[in-house]
Amino acid sequence: MSKIRTLIVDDESLARRGLSIRLEKFDDIEIIAECKNGREALAAIDTYSPDLMFLDIQMPGIDGFEVLKKIQGDNIPLIVFVTAFDQYAVDAFEIHAVDYVLKPVEDERLLIAVERVRHHLQQSNSNNHKKRLMDLIANITGQSPAQIDQMLVNNELPNETYPEKIAIKDRGETTLVHNTDIAWIEAAGDYMCIHANDQVHVLRSTMKDLESKLNPQNFQRIHRSTIVNLDKIEKVCSHINGEYYLVLNGGSRLKMSRSYRDKIKHII
Structure with missing residues (x-):
């Protein structure tokens, strides 16, 4: 069973303890941290990337x-508010x-909340997966999501082809680098450094x-300035702050940002 990695944030220690005890009854809830104020909560979100x-x-x-206003967009978890003041309900749902x-x-009442979380995660995972696929196809075809939906219905999606080699010109010479030989690419200002063989x-x-x-299908961005050949990845190493390091079969070690983690989630 996939665990729902969970933070508890409350300035009252008894409230944190009571909620923690109640959540222990749910096998799929994993409490990864308890925070006594907003500052600790923001630090924990950045460190653990909770669900x-x-x-x-x-x-x-x-x-x-x-x-919530201070959380970075890529890191925001699902939120269940727990409070003694019901006048905040409208603002919470807004x-x-x-x-x-x-x-x-x-x-x-807690059981209902957890069931809603489970349902939301299932729907979100499905929707996010579809959205990622649609965005990918949109980038390839130049079509809008609505047009792609219709093309899928009509089985009209084109087969996109990509060049097998990258032409690199230098001092009157042109070097052809096979895409399959490329291990990774990094940006350096207005230039791209292509690491191959x-x-x-x-x-x-x-x-x-x-x-x-x-x-x-073979190359994915893992950082705003790094592209990696997925076929060259030998190891995926987790890091304490929720990030990963990729070790390539040539020994290169690349950092992967959390915001790009979903792009290669299928191999993690």
């Missing part, structure tokens, strides 16, 4: 709503909280232009 957060609203310093539970928390070729290009010439 779910039970969040108190009224806290000294940074309150629950302020925490910022797309999954649920809103009043203190003292009742077991029956233990050599580095420098190409004047933008990341976007070069990425458009590479088959996304």
